[in-house]
Amino acid sequence: MSKKIATTNSASTLDWDEVIREKDRLRVQKLYDQKGIFARLALGLVLLGPGVLTMIADNDAGGVITYAQTGATYGIGFFIPALIVAGVIAFIVQEMTVRLGAVTGRGHAEMIWGRYGAFWGWFSLIDLVVANVLTLITEFIGITVGMAVFGVPSWISTILALMIDAFVLLGLRYYTWERISLWIAAGNLLFIPLALMAHPHWSVISQTLITWRIPGGFTPAFLFIVLANFGTTIAPWMLFFQQSSVVDKGLTIKDIRHGRIDTAVGTVAMVVVSLALVILTGTLIHGIPGASGFGITHIMALLGHRIGYIGEDVFALGLVEAGLIAAIALTASTSWAMGEAFHWPKSINMPVAKAWKFYLPGLGSAVLAAIIVLIPNLPLGFLNLLVQVIASIFMPAALLFLLLLLNDEDIMGCHTNRRWQNIAAFSIVGLLIILNGIFGISIFFMHA
Numbered sequence: 120m121s122k123k124i125a126t127t128n129s130a131s132t133l134d135w136d137e138v139i140r141e142k143d144r145l146r147v148q149k150l151y152d153q154k155g156i157f158a159r160l161a162l163g164l165v166l167l168g169p170g171v172l173t174m175i176a177d178n179d180a181g182g183v184i185t186y187a188q189t190g191a192t193y194g195i196g197f198f199i200p201a202l203i204v205a206g207v208i209a210f211i212v213q214e215m216t217v218r219l220g221a222v223t224g225r226g227h228a229e230m231i232w233g234r235y236g237a238f239w240g241w242f243s244l245i246d247l248v249v250a251n252v253l254t255l256i257t258e259f260i261g262i263t264v265g266m267a268v269f270g271v272p273s274w275i276s277t278i279l280a281l282m283i284d285a286f287v288l289l290g291l292r293y294y295t296w297e298r299i300s301l302w303i304a305a306g307n308l309l310f311i312p313l314a315l316m317a318h319p320h321w322s323v324i325s326q327t328l329i330t331w332r333i334p335g336g337f338t339p340a341f342l343f344i345v346l347a348n349f350g351t352t353i354a355p356w357m358l359f360f361q362q363s364s365v366v367d368k369g370l371t372i373k374d375i376r377h378g379r380i381d382t383a384v385g386t387v388a389m390v391v392v393s394l395a396l397v398i399l400t401g402t403l404i405h406g407i408p409g410a411s412g413f414g415i416t417h418i419m420a421l422l423g424h425r426i427g428y429i430g431e432d433v434f435a436l437g438l439v440e441a442g443l444i445a446a447i448a449l450t451a452s453t454s455w456a457m458g459e460a461f462h463w464p465k466s467i468n469m470p471v472a473k474a475w476k477f478y479l480p481g482l483g484s485a486v487l488a489a490i491i492v493l494i495p496n497l498p499l500g501f502l503n504l505l506v507q508v509i510a511s512i513f514m515p516a517a518l519l520f521l522l523l524l525l526n527d528e529d530i531m532g533c534h535t536n537r538r539w540q541n542i543a544a545f546s547i548v549g550l551l552i553i554l555n556g557i558f559g560i561s562i563f564f565m566h567a
Contacts, residue, residue, distance in 0.1 A: 166377040167384070168297045169364035172448060173213060173357050174385030175304040178392050179445030180261020181254060181506055182352075183310070183438050184415045186393050189344055190400030191418055192411040195319075198397050199327040201345070205352040206390035210382060211543050212518065215525050215536070216358050217378035220365030222534050227362040229459035231520055234530070243520060244460050246513050248484065250355050251453050253506045255488035258442040258449065260502070263492060264415055265438035268431060276439075277489045284446050284485055288454070289478060293367050293467040300447055306440030307392050309433050314395035316426045317402040324398065340411075346512075349551065352393075355517040356452045363455035367466050372534070446485060454481030515551045518544065 189198055216227065223230060228247070232240035259277055266276035287299055361382075370378060400418060403425045404410050413421070415438070423431030451467065457480040458465030464474035471478060491497075522544050525536045536544070 166370070166374060167381050168301065169361050169368060169370075170213065170217065170378060170380075170382030171385035171388065172297065172300055172304060172364065172444075173361040174209065174382065174389040175307045175392075176360075176445045176448035177209070177352065177354065177357060178307050178389050178441055179254070179258055180265075180438055180442030181257030181445075182393070183396060183441045184257070184261060185344075186396035187400045187415060187418050188413070190397035190402075191404040191407075191413055192344065193341070193401075194405040195324060195397055195401040196327050196330065196332050198401075199324060199394060200331045202352070202393050202397065203328075203390060205349060206386050206393075208547050209353050209357075209389065210386040211540065212353055212521070212547065213357060213361055213382050213386075214379055215521055215540070215544070216362040217365055217370075217382060218375055218531070218534050219521070219524055220362040221370050221372050221375050221378060222531055224366055224371075226366050226455055226459040226465065227359045227521075228456040229465075230362075230524055230530075232460050234524065234527070235520070239520070240460055243517065244456060246516060247355050247359055247456050248453060248480075250509065250513050251449050252484050252488055253509060254354065254356065255446060255449050255485055256491050256502065257506050258446040259489050259492040261415075261438045261442035262446075264419075265435040265442070267416075268419060268435035274493060277493060280443060280446060281485060281489055283443060284450055285482055287447055288450055288467065288481065289471050291467070296451075296467050297364075297368070300444060303440060303444045303447070306437060307388070307444070309437040309440070310392050310395045310399065313422075313426070313430060313433055313437075314399045314402075316430060317399050319398050319402040349514075352389075353514055353547075355513050356449055358517055358521055359456050360448055360452040363452070363459070363465075367455070367468070375534070450481035450485045452481075453484050454478055457481075515548045518548050518551075522548075 186202075219230065220226070225233070228240070228244060231243045259280065262280045263273040263276050267273065287296055291299060365378060399422070404413065404418060404421055407413075407421070419431045419434050419438075422434055454477050455465055457463065458474075458477040461476075463476040465477055466474070469477060522536070522541065524530060525544075526541065528535055
């Protein structure tokens with residue numbers, strides 16, 4: 120359903136987005152009222168969306184490049200179990216955003232501004248926007264590198280990506296935007312058959328879950344890669360995106376259970392794909408002299424040599440898809456946050472003419488990132504890893520705001536965090552702070 124529809128009498132008494140959202144709620148309520156397995160399945164499919172999109176978009180182009188370089192550099196010994204743990208961490212964090220959005224009906228930025236004032240509101244907003252622009256840069260890097268395999272110049276692939284991003288955001292209302300985005304996200308699964316084509320030694324992979332050895336010790340280079348992997352698994356934009364998506368979709372308290380299932384499905388998909396990428400390059404490329412310095416273009420060429428040109432082409436398509444779905448999510452995340460912070464219209468259901476302030480920040484950030492990517496001679500590989508590390512540095516502050524809100528009984532009522540959730544969440548914050556601290560100290564002493 121296009122957003123370019125005529126206004127109705129009901130729209131004159133309610134906000135435009137609320138009119139459309141209420142129709143979506145009525146459709147969901149009808150499914151709740153129906154009995155039988157097919158009605159339950161239909162309900163689950165309708166409610167599927169925010170969690171799957173968040174988690175699969177988290178396997179973005181930057182993430183694909185990071186996982187591929189990780190496998191090529193360090194193999195599978197440490198990062199197979201580490202990525203499984205990271206997936207559990209991501210689920211714990213994102214489940215909290217589901218509850219917060221469903222209980223309050225407000226986005227993450229709106230909650231911070233309303234509860235903690237303008238200073239912390241500006242802090243969190245600047246944190247998010249800067250991280251989003253930097254992450255968008257990695258998405259366009261992935262798109263241009265992937266399309267280059269098919270002979271498409273960088274400027275053409277960048278413009279095409281921007282056009283698709285703009286069309287999906289501006290031309291569709293939330294439900295259709297979500298469904299189209301889910302179809303694009305399904306392309307992330309392309310990396311799974313590639314990993315199988317590598318014919319990995321499954322006994323060796325299973326053994327890593329027991330040994331979990333650190334290759335070469337805690338060197339600055341290793342810690343940099345660890346932070347990059349955590350940064351691509353849990354990032355600030357995910358908190359803002361999923362909570363705002365839950366609100367824009369119109370989910371309520373009774374939908375929390377389905378929201379958890381949605382997030383769990385997305386988490387499994389995210390972890391399986393990330394493992395597939397590490398297994399792929401850890402099996403075929405790790406051990407080749409100089410593998411630690413290979414860029415993604417070199418890695419794709421080696422994959423084409425090892426498993427045939429179809430392997431290089433499929434990897435390139437997956438890289439383009441990963442960048443595109445993440446760009447869609449990141450632009451929406453920026454627009455939602457800005458709309459919530461400044462009380463602008465804040466729904467993808469809104470037509471452009473009525474909500475241009477809402478759409479402008481997201482698309483503006485995408486245009487800025489695209490321009491930066493087209494600057495000649497940028498160190499794209501290092502820039503990608505650096506962005507993931509920056510995301511991991513920003514994450515503790517974002518998590519602390521989330522925890523404060525989830526433990527506020529005035530806001531959450533009986534849906535506040537349980538003790539185990541607080542222990543897990545504070546452990547995650549502590550882990551990120553410790554890793555960042557160790558990394559900083561190691562860099563200091565390395566240059567002392």
